[in-house]
Amino acid sequence: MADATIPHAAPMRRPLAGRVKAAVVLFAIFAALPPVAAALDDPFFVLIGTRILAYAIAAMALDLILGYGAMVSFGHAAYLGFGTYAVAILSSYGVHDIFLQTAAAILVSALFALVTGAISLRTRGVYFIMITLAFGQMAFFFFISLSAYGGDDGYGLAQRSTLLGSDMLENDFALFYATLATLVALFWACHRIVGSRFGRVLTGIRENPTRMEAIGYSPFRFQLAAFVISGCMTSIAGVFLANQAEFVSPAFMSWHRSGELIVMVVLGGIGTLSGAIGGAVAALLLEEALGALTEHWRLWFGLFLVLMVLYSPNGIAGLVKQVANRGRKS
Amino acid sequence: MSSLEIRHLKKSFGALKVTDDVSLDVRSGELHAIIGPNGAGKTTFISQLSGQLASDSGDILLDGQSIMRLSMPKRVHLGLARSFQITQVLPHFTVLENVAVAVQARSGSSFRFFSPVAGDAALNARAMAALGEAGLADRADVQASALSHGEHRRLELAIALATEPRVLLLDEPLAGVGGEDADAFVAGLARLKSRFTMVLIEHDMDAVFRLADRVSVLVYGRIIATGTPEEVRSDPQVRAAYLGEEEEEVA
Ligand SMILES: Nc1ncnc2c1ncn2[C@@H]1O[C@H](COP(=O)(O)OP(=O)(O)OP(=O)(O)O)[C@@H](O)[C@H]1O
Ligand SMILES: [Mg+2]
Numbered sequence: 001m002a003d004a005t006i007p008h009a010a011p012m013r014r015p016l017a018g019r020v021k022a023a024v025v026l027f028a029i030f031a032a033l034p035p036v037a038a039a040l041d042d043p044f045f046v047l048i049g050t051r052i053l054a055y056a057i058a059a060m061a062l063d064l065i066l067g068y069g070a071m072v073s074f075g076h077a078a079y080l081g082f083g084t085y086a087v088a089i090l091s092s093y094g095v096h097d098i099f100l101q102t103a104a105a106i107l108v109s110a111l112f113a114l115v116t117g118a119i120s121l122r123t124r125g126v127y128f129i130m131i132t133l134a135f136g137q138m139a140f141f142f143f144i145s146l147s148a149y150g151g152d153d154g155y156g157l158a159q160r161s162t163l164l165g166s167d168m169l170e171n172d173f174a175l176f177y178a179t180l181a182t183l184v185a186l187f188w189a190c191h192r193i194v195g196s197r198f199g200r201v202l203t204g205i206r207e208n209p210t211r212m213e214a215i216g217y218s219p220f221r222f223q224l225a226a227f228v229i230s231g232c233m234t235s236i237a238g239v240f241l242a243n244q245a246e247f248v249s250p251a252f253m254s255w256h257r258s259g260e261l262i263v264m265v266v267l268g269g270i271g272t273l274s275g276a277i278g279g280a281v282a283a284l285l286l287e288e289a290l291g292a293l294t295e296h297w298r299l300w301f302g303l304f305l306v307l308m309v310l311y312s313p314n315g316i317a318g319l320v321k322q323v324a325n326r327g328r329k330s
Numbered sequence: 331m332s333s334l335e336i337r338h339l340k341k342s343f344g345a346l347k348v349t350d351d352v353s354l355d356v357r358s359g360e361l362h363a364i365i366g367p368n369g370a371g372k373t374t375f376i377s378q379l380s381g382q383l384a385s386d387s388g389d390i391l392l393d394g395q396s397i398m399r400l401s402m403p404k405r406v407h408l409g410l411a412r413s414f415q416i417t418q419v420l421p422h423f424t425v426l427e428n429v430a431v432a433v434q435a436r437s438g439s440s441f442r443f444f445s446p447v448a449g450d451a452a453l454n455a456r457a458m459a460a461l462g463e464a465g466l467a468d469r470a471d472v473q474a475s476a477l478s479h480g481e482h483r484r485l486e487l488a489i490a491l492a493t494e495p496r497v498l499l500l501d502e503p504l505a506g507v508g509g510e511d512a513d514a515f516v517a518g519l520a521r522l523k524s525r526f527t528m529v530l531i532e533h534d535m536d537a538v539f540r541l542a543d544r545v546s547v548l549v550y551g552r553i554i555a556t557g558t559p560e561e562v563r564s565d566p567q568v569r570a571a572y573l574g575e576e577e578e579e580v581a
Contacts, residue, residue: 197450216436
């Protein structure tokens with residue numbers, strides 16, 4: 001009846017476009033890094049770059065649940081650990097293929113996320129944070145007790161992962177580009193997830209769980225699915241971290257690490273995906289730069305964080321957006 | 331169309347009996363209004379029907395089937411929708427998205443991870459239809475948090491409609507809406523009347539007596555009268571407990 005008189009809704013304009021634009025710019029800068037490093041004759045740059053890319057994957061995966069699902073996981077470093085140890089353990093049995101190692105990392109992470117997520121999601125707010133922290137610490141202490149792989153001291157890799165039978169990842173440049181390609185692919189995946197039916201429900205639960213239940217959604221299933229996806233993606237970051245460092249240790253999964261991932265997401269701007277990538281870049285570059293200047297770099301980093309949170313609560317993404325909007329107006 | 335039977339429903343908060351042995355038949359297709367003073371337990375009753383609150387005892391039958399043990403989402407899937415007295419929207423979603431996500435709950439799986447939902451023409455068309463019925467079609471692309479109070483009330487109704495209910499539970503849809511806006515809203519409800527079985531909680535007596543087929547009066551968690559608007563209006567117990575009081579307030 002009313003159909004005929006209804007104006008058709010204009011296609012929805014969401015901040016999607018901005019998110020993708022920012023990510024494309026970041027990816028282009030990353031892609032240009034190795035040639036620049038080569039020109040400067042400083043291969044160390046490329047290794048640092050690979051580390052940044054791996055953390056960018058992890059931060060972005062965390063943002064998927066933290067930013068879009070309002071689930072503040074304080075135990076996400078566990079998944080970094082599963083990724084790194086999947087490489088170390090399989091490699092010690094002669095399985096070097098990066099796809100098999102990644103598959104193992106994802107499998108273990110999916111199981112761990114499924115069980116710990118199902119338990120953690122019975123709680124809310126600060127209790128959720130505490131319980132994910134507790135599970136993260138359990139994983140941490142499990143690997144500390146793993147004496148066959150060095151326990152506390154960690155374990156050096158005999159070689160990097162192989163890609164389709166080739167040892168090309170031994171080359172730092174190749175490892176860098178493989179990590180970058182993975183980041184791009186996972187960004188695309190996250191971007192699609194956020195804009196999908198599933199993503200809309202997840203975001204709706206963040207906005208108002210009561211409303212979502214009253215229209216027929218059980219939040220738990222959606223939150224748990226997102227939690228598992230995020231954990232699996234984070235473990236992929238671990239696979240690249242192990243290859244970058246050619247060394248694994250429980251230090252990758254300590255609660256400090258989980259905290260750093262949260263800092264990256266908040267610093268970059270929660271719920272933006274590209275912000276988390278920028279946040280990883282900013283946090284790790286600051287760590288390198290400040291660390292070179294002073295032993296007390298954490299103090300200065302802390303000050304920077306305080307200023308950011310006070311003056312740009314939407315993080316780097318918020319700043320960029322402001323500047324872009326101003327540019328458009330003038 | 332569907333009927334709702336409520337049998338000996340109870341709910342206490344501590345020592346306070348908020349729903350005190352309520353039995354009620356909401357007949358198929360009728361608009362059944364529930365009136366009662368502030369704090370009578372009307373919202374609590376609706377929350378028990380919708381499954382948001384667990385009941386202490388009693389039974390609720392939707393078309394003869396007990397739904398007591400079902401969660402709120404499951405009851406929604408059986409066609410029981412509610413609106414909230416205090417507006418519950420997704421503030422950072424557009425108006426259209428608020429409604430489209432409700433349509434989505436009843437159409438196809440929500441475990442679809444890759445295809446973009448924003449351009450889903452089928453969902454959007456049905457959401458627009460619900461918005462049209464609630465008189466909010468021209469605000470589809472506005473962020474929900476930017477709506478006026480009256481528009482929020484309309485959105486609340488549109489969302490409930492979008493779940494394709496068989497029984498619609500409306501908790502003071504007119505709360506805080508005044509003047510011409512309220513008249514238009516009542517006219518809108520009148521148009522919906524024949525299509526759903528409705529339970530309407532409302533303080534606005536004019537609206538109640540215009541819309542309702544039958545009225546129940548809830549006071550301190552008990553139903554003290556049920557009948558046609560005329561019967562209820564002339565019931566001495568009701569006048570003493572409620573309507574008289576109201577008229578005194580007005581006077
Ligand atoms: N979660 C709760 N815990 C304790 N007491 C509650 C709770 N919810 C409601 N009450 C109490 O139950 C009584 C009924 O509340 P309810 O909201 O159902 O009344 P109402 O009829 O909807 O009132 P109004 O007309 O103001 O909307 C009130 O005394 C209220 O204080
Ligand atoms: Mg109420």
